[in-house]
Amino acid sequence: MNLDRYLDERRRLVERALARRFPTTRTRLRQALRYSLLAGGKRIRPILALASGEVCGAQPRITMPFACALELIHTYSLVHDDLPAMDDDDVRRGRPTSHKVYGEGLAILVGDALLTEAFGVMASAPNVVPERIAAAVAEVARSAGERGMVGGQALDLAAEGSSPTLTRVRTIHALKTGALLRASVRVGALVAGARAATLRRLTAYGEALGLAFQIADDILDALEDGDADGRTDAALGKATYPGALGMGGARTHARRARDAAIAAVRPLGSRAEPLVAIAAYVVERADTAAERAGHG
Numbered sequence: 001m002n003l004d005r006y007l008d009e010r011r012r013l014v015e016r017a018l019a020r021r022f023p024t025t026r027t028r029l030r031q032a033l034r035y036s037l038l039a040g041g042k043r044i045r046p047i048l049a050l051a052s053g054e055v056c057g058a059q060p061r062i063t064m065p066f067a068c069a070l071e072l073i074h075t076y077s078l079v080h081d082d083l084p085a086m087d088d089d090d091v092r093r094g095r096p097t098s099h100k101v102y103g104e105g106l107a108i109l110v111g112d113a114l115l116t117e118a119f120g121v122m123a124s125a126p127n128v129v130p131e132r133i134a135a136a137v138a139e140v141a142r143s144a145g146e147r148g149m150v151g152g153q154a155l156d157l158a159a160e161g162s163s164p165t166l167t168r169v170r171t172i173h174a175l176k177t178g179a180l181l182r183a184s185v186r187v188g189a190l191v192a193g194a195r196a197a198t199l200r201r202l203t204a205y206g207e208a209l210g211l212a213f214q215i216a217d218d219i220l221d222a223l224e225d226g227d228a229d230g231r232t233d234a235a236l237g238k239a240t241y242p243g244a245l246g247m248g249g250a251r252t253h254a255r256r257a258r259d260a261a262i263a264a265v266r267p268l269g270s271r272a273e274p275l276v277a278i279a280a281y282v283v284e285r286a287d288t289a290a291e292r293a294g295h296g
Helices: 003-021 028-037 044-055 060-081 098-102 104-123 130-144 149-159 166-192 196-223 241-268 270-292
Strands: none
Touching: 003 044, 003 060, 003 270, 028 060, 028 098, 028 104, 044 060, 044 166, 044 196, 044 270, 060 104, 060 130, 060 149, 060 166, 098 104, 104 130, 130 149, 130 166, 149 166, 166 196, 166 241, 196 241, 196 270, 241 270
């Protein structure tokens, strides 16, 4: 399949849905919200929700509210992560971060609004039976809260400056990054009313993809010059897979996770091809960068 075309088509669908949900107004809060939410990005979480829904027979229009909600939550996490009290970043996606443009107070409120609106978007989704909405909302809540993304971020803050053991890195990133990616895959299936066996396969895929995604991200960060101030995650004392395993070990673990993700959904047939291609792409981008940097 043509993955680039698929990703571009789905990304455009998501972009249009987000823009419709939050049209331009004169309030500074809405301006700040749109500044971060519509700043671009790969939109991988909503695309995963759409793709898993399609595997189970649901059209994108059915799963779109839940896909958008996942992007709202992801964006809120970025706005808050960039704050001086967290990662203290000045640039996000090539332009000043929210708090640099609108101030720290409004940036906090932007994150609060995005998180709150995400649950409103899901709760008011049309053409989805209430039981499926409830299951999807519960899934997202678990993955975004103390037992997921927020809990992982707290562990990440606590681990700064300590030795990055593999166990510690796995625990942090399974929550901080992996939980929401896993939920993205499961939500599409839950909204579509997937059979138990299919849901198990998609869950295994989501878990493996979340691992591959984070390892690849750590590899790419280690190979780059750093943020606007020249800081990489390693320089900031973050727990990373290359820090725990070395570059070669991290690449090996990423490939194993990719293979596990693909094996989980191969039996689901041609409808799962986008998921297969996404898993391959996630690791390929890191492998290509490593080879160019002489880590062949």
